[in-house]
Each structure stands twice: as structure tokens, then as C-alpha cells.
């Protein structure tokens with residue numbers, strides 16, 4: 001099938017160069033305003049598209065997939081995480097799901113370092129002081145944070161992003177520890193100079209900074225539950241650029257308020273963009289609006305990946321970034 005015969009519906013505005021390329025290649029319907037589609041609009045789109053290009057703001061659950069037309073053959077997600085898509089049900093219905101791995105790695109790892117430094121060096125507090133008229137000038141005892149050189153970093157989830165974080169952390173003189181479902185190959189572990197912990201409990205109890213870099217799946221939901229959070233040292237910091245659901249956010253908020261965990265850098269939240277006001281009120285938490293992978297370069301590369309996945313599929317081949325339930 002040629003690309004022009006494929007009807008492609010895109011659920012969100014994408015960078016202009018990506019939209020232009022999609023128009024050149026496919027019979028594409030682009031979104032006019034930059035808001036997520038309603039469930040009804042999404043269902044209608046799935047009733048007429050051969051290919052749906054969606055994002056994390058679209059909940060593609062079993063109910064919605066049940067309303068998809070027979071012509072829908074590919075859901076090409078613009079993003080790496082696919083926890084908003086019921087991949088198993090899609091597969092049962094013969095609908096392929098693809099994503100955009102790899103291209104978000106470096107930008108997200110940069111944001112992990114920004115959050116580690118931001119929290120340990122109290123950048124949000126400093127920013128607020130400098131913006132106000134209350135700053136009385138430099139003082140030997142003011143705004144004292146902690147040095148990250150020599151600190152133990154625990155990486156939960158040592159996939160592409162976790163490994164990119166490890167490389168950066170090593171350059172900052174941190175000691176890298178990790179927990180992963182599968183241990184890395186010895187040569188990669190040696191190259192990263194990373195210490196493997198089979199027991200997540202034991203690792204979280206020993207690290208100064210914990211970075212969450214695993215995807216959200218049924219087995220990682222609340223992996224950092226109240227019991228595990230309590231194992232962390234009171235002076236430790238937790239950083240999450242993955243998915244909010246991996247941490248029990250209420251438990252974390254309580255512990256941050258009580259000083260049982262020193263600080264947090266969070267780019268993602270358990271209830272999407274509805275941030276817990278008690279978390280917003282905390283001076284020891286830096287909160288960001290899910291912008292870990294938000295660079296123009298990254299977004300364009302994500303668009304290129306989406307296009308390659310659709311094009312390969314249109315040419316009758318398996319999309320290179322096919323997501324299969326066994327991967328999750």
C-alpha cells in the first residue's frame with residue numbers, strides 16, 4: 001500500500017516540520033487546536049483511521065479499542081512510554097502498536113541531572129529568593145546545599161535512560177548503583193562502573209539519591225510504596241522522570257513534609273497533570289510539568305520515528321519500533 005492510500009489521524013499538534021512531512025507522505029488529518037481529543041473524538045478517529053498517531057494524553061483502553069473500526073491497523077505512539085495504551089488488547093484485535101524509543105534518552109537523562117542538582121543545590125529556593133526583594137546578599141551560611149561528588153546514586157531501571165544517567169553521574173564523580181529486572185552484561189556493567197543490587201530494598205536503603213528510570217507497567221506500579229520509601233535515608237533525595245505511578249505519591253508527600261526524605265525532583269505525577277497541592281506547597285520538592293524529553297530536537301526525532309514506523313508498515317513490513325506485550 002502506498003502511504004497516500006493510508007488514512008492517518010494525528011491526535012495532537014506536533015512540531016511543524018513533522019506535520020509538514022506527514023502531509024507530504026500520507027493522507028493525514030492533523031489536529032487544529034492543541035488540546036487532547038475527548039474520548040468521543042478519539043473513538044471517532046479510531047473508527048475512521050488506518051493509522052492513529054497518539055500521545056500520552058490519549059487513554060487508549062480496552063473499551064475504546066472495542067470501538068475501533070476494522071480498518072485500524074497501527075497505533076503509532078508519539079512517545080516512548082506506552083502505559084496509556086492497552087497493548088495486549090490492541091494485539092488481540094490485530095492492531096499493531098509502535099513507539100519512539102531511543103530518541104528521548106539523552107534529553108531525559110539531562111533532566112535527571114538537572115533535577116538532582118536542582119534539589120541538592122536548592123535551586124528552586126534560590127530562584128525564588130533572587131526573584132523577590134528579600135535577598136540581602138551573599139552570606140557564608142546561606143543556601144547551603146549538599147555536594148553530589150562522592151554521593152551514591154541508585155538507578156531504578158537500567159535501560160537506555162538509566163544507562164545515560166549513569167554515564168553523566170560518573171562524570172559528576174558519583175558512585176553508581178542500580179537495580180534492574182535483568183542484570184546488565186558484565187562488560188556494560190564494567191564500562192559504567194555500576195554496582196548491581198538484586199534486592200531493591202537493600203539498594204534504596206543505601207543510596208543518597210534515587211532516580212526512577214523504569215517504565216510504568218503493572219509490575220512497577222507503586223514499586224516505591226510507603227514501605228520502601230521508609231527504607232530510604234532521611235537525608236536522601238528521590239528523582240522521578242519516568243511515570244508518576246511508580247511512586248506512591250501520597251506516601252512520598254507525607255514523608256517529605258515530615259522530613260523523612262530530604263527532597264524530591266518530580267517531572268511526573270500519579271494523577272497526570274493534577275498535582276497534589278500538598279506537594280506543590282513543599283519547599284524541598286522541585287516539580288516540573290512533564291518536560292523531561294521536551295527539546296525541539298527530541299520532538300522532531302520522535303516525529304521521524306513515527307513516520308518511519310508508519311512508512312515501514314505501509315510498505316508491508318513490521319514497524320521497527322513495534323511494542324509487543326511481552327516487552328512490558
Ligand SMILES: O=CC(=O)O
Pocket residue numbers: 056078079080081082104293
Ligand atoms: O514521557 C515521555 C515519553 O514516554 O516519551
